[in-house]
Amino acid sequence: MNAVLTAEGLKKSFGAVTAAANISLAFDADTVVSLIGANGAGKTTFLNMVTGYLKPDSGRVVFDRRNIVGLSPRQITKLGVSRSFQVPQLFQTLNVRDNLLIAESIAGANDPQAATDAALARFALKPYAHQQAGLLPEGIRKLLDVAMALSSRSKLLLLDEPTSGVSADEKFAIMDVVMGAAREAGVTVIFVEHDMDIVGRFAGRVVAFYDGGIIADGTPDTVLRADSVRRYVIGDEVPHAAA
Amino acid sequence: MSNILPVVFDGIAYGSWLFLMSAGLTLIYGVMRILNVAHGSLYALGAYAACSFAGAWLNGGLPAAGSFGMLLLAAIVVGGLVGPLLERGLLQWMYGKDEVVLVLVTYAVFLIMEDVIKLVWGVDSLLLPEPYALPGNFSLGGLAYPVYNLLLIGMALVTGLALVWALYRTRQGKLLLAVIHDREMSMAMGINVSRFYLATFTVGATLAALGGALTAPTVAVTPGIGVEVIVLAFAVVVIGGLGSLGGAALGALLVGLVRSATVRYWPEAELFSIYAVMAIVLIARPKGLFAVQEARKI
Amino acid sequence: MKALAAAAVAFALLIALALLAPQWLVFMAMLALAKGVVVLGLVVLMRTGLVSFGQGLYFGIGAYAAALLSHQWHIADAAVMLLAAAAAGGLLAALLGLLLARYRDIFFAMLSLALSMILYGLLVKSAALGSTDGFNLHARTFFGIAFASGMERRVFLIAGSACAVVAALMVHRLLDGHWGRLASAVRDNELRVSYLGASPYRVVYFNYLIAGTLAGLGGALAALAVGHVDPETTYWTTSGEFVFIAILGGTQSIMAPFVAAAIFETLRTIASQYAPNVWQMSLGLAMLAIIMFQPAGLWSLAERWRRSA
DSSP states (O other), X not given: OOEEEEEEEEEEEETTEEEEEEEEEEEETTOEEEEEOOTTSSHHHHHHHHTTSSOOSEEEEEETTEEOTTOOHXXXXXXXXXXXXXXXXXXXXXXXXXXXXXXXXXXXXXXXXXXXXXXXXXXXXXXXXXXXXXXXXXXXXXXXXXXXXXXXXXXXXXXXXXXXXXXXXXXXXXXXXXXXXXXXXXXXXXXXXXXXXXXXXXXXXXXXXXXXXXXXXXXXXHHHHOHHHIIIIIOSOOOOOOO | OXXXXXXHHHHHHHHHHHHHHHHHHHHHHHHHOOOOTTXXXXXXXXXXXXXXXXXXXXXXXXXXXXXXXXXXXXXXXXXXXXXXXXXXXXXXXTTTSOHHHHHXXXXXXHHHHHHHHHHHHOSSOBOOOHHHHXXXXXXXXXXXXXXXXXXXXXXXXXXXXXXXXXXXHSHHHHHHHHHHHOHHHHHHTTXXXXXXXXXXXXXXXXXXXXXXXXXXXXXXXXXXXXXXXXXXXXXXXXXXXXXXXXXXXXXXXXXXXXXXXXHHHOGGGHHHHHHHHXXXXXXXXXXXXXXXXXXXXX | OHHHHHHHHHHHHHHHHHHHSOHHHHHXXXXXXXXXXXXXXXXXXXXXXOOOXXXXXXXXXXXXXXXXXXXXXXXXXXXXXXXXXXXXXXXXXXXXXXXXXXXXXHHHHHHHHHHHHHHHHHHHHOGGGTGGGOEEOOOOEETTEEOOTTTHHHHHHHHHHHHHHHHHHHHHHHHHSHHHHHHHHHHHOHHHHHHHTOOHHHHHHHHHHHHXXXXXXXXXXXXXXXXXXOGGGGSHHHHHHHHHHHHHHOSSOSSHHHXXXXXXXXXXXXXXXXXXXXXXXXXXXXXHHHHHHOTTOHHHHHHHHHHHO
């Protein structure tokens, strides 16, 4: 197989807390992988190490056959790794269109204006184009955050909880738009998610984190059913209350 | 050795004075996140008030030793009146604004107070030599040194210790530390943050006025004396790390010693040296000596 | 296109003023222009989210560069002075910017202030440069052409206007496009800028460079107007004045710095005549009023008025 991103023996600790205990993972091109795990299990730390925000204590991250450990987020982004954030990182005082225009211009689109219009359409953001980013509802902020990440040069898209803070009935709609756009762009997607319905629906592969390590890795069916995952990630299933 | 001693003593005396100035500044920043440009005006007000108070005392033919008490009284009156006036009347409406905007707000206050001082006290120099001359001199390495400088060092020590005691040994002080640490959480836990802001600003203002009042006997009090002081105090506070009391003490001592050394060995570089120290410290430690670097969580 | 037309009108008006106005008004206009140019640079920085309390550093460098040309090397050509001053400001900013571009917020403001105070400390103590008194400069020609006495300043105002108009147009072009949006982006969220693949450091650095160059140019213009330089040009109160004018005008328009500087100089002239003791107080009150009621600057008032008209 042809791996887009490979992590080899990543270790990171903050004082006595181990955020990554020897993590090795390979991600194949054109797949959609979900990272699951309780808060503090090390999912975001993994994204932060891959994108250069945190430097691992040891280990390698290979992207496009090149070790990217030690590069800055900016340099890694330029190589084609882009990401969205748990708390959307927007240009609050600018409108939605300008947010995207900046992203496309930095990414070096041939025609940034046209690329921006295309992105607005792709992410169903046209009705909000002239609204200030700081005043948008959370779901739209999430979409805009992803839309900015998925600019013309991304090869690998990392999404940190793309549906957190969004109401349950909006989640699927947002993920449909995001995944549709990602497929269209032909990028590999790694997303951190807490909602197992979303994971089961959109991921082709699931990696479960626990305490800085990986406790399960495979298809959604196998991983979501594994005992360790049910105990440490999903928690004991509570019978649904009668609706 | 006899060469070094006076330089060190001068440095410590100057550093003590700087500490009085910067302790209030760093305290206000630490609690309220306001880098108070008007600190220089409060200093000037303290100096002018000291001239008025002590002048009246001496003119009344009262015992000259009492003029020291007048210096302190002047500082307390200025801090106790103008501090709350500024905090309640203006600053409390500005909380939550950007730190740089708050600098501009206090810069505006500084401009206003400069003229207020001129309107109240006029533009002529005021002199108050008595408290400085009264205690006489003592001999240090064969040179005569004013005892007044010892008083200054003593005041700085007392002030510093009192602040440390108040912050770390009293209930109110510990609550204040909680406010500094996390304002929202403190409010949620029922701490009356607004009252702490008022108290902090008043104490800070009093310290600035005290710095001015204690300086008044050593200089000619003229319009604009606060202008230079404020940037000096900034330099000290920034060197130490904004909001750190210990940093202010260390910064004051460092700047004091550097200044006295340059005055002695390379007088042309006096002002230059102070800001050069600041620039060098900031290059090495972008947030000052005692500040903790915080990483943004994403 | 609209900007070009506005620039042409402004330039024509300034030429008319330079040729027809009494000497005192020419002098005032030159000072306003000089400050406007400095504030234009400050506005570029403010668009990036940074306030420099030390533009007096470059203002002073520009003024002293021009004056030194006249004093040390007996070069009395105003064009050379203006170019040299802008270059001196730019060069120094290129050097110090390497350091300052790492700082933000209050630290940027205070470190820039400290750097300007270092220069002040040097100038005050340097006997060769006249210490606190400074020294005079004489500019008699422009591009080698000599003018009748009394005409020089008028010609310099025209030259200064040309510089200012060109600078304003360049800044307008720059801020109107991608670079301007990028500056706002850096102001709003540097993390996102990095994660889009651009360097906030580089944006801050170049905008600092622009601000330094413009302040250097402004310094020379002021020196030509006054015919004298002294360390006060680098003092923090001078820098504070620039910040005040920037706040007064706001950062919305390229015209705002010049209009605000003109208002400022006019008021100052009036105040120094009739109410020298409440001048600073008025400034302070005006500043508070703007921060509280018109944070986007007076220019936004004009905009609103124009839109409703």
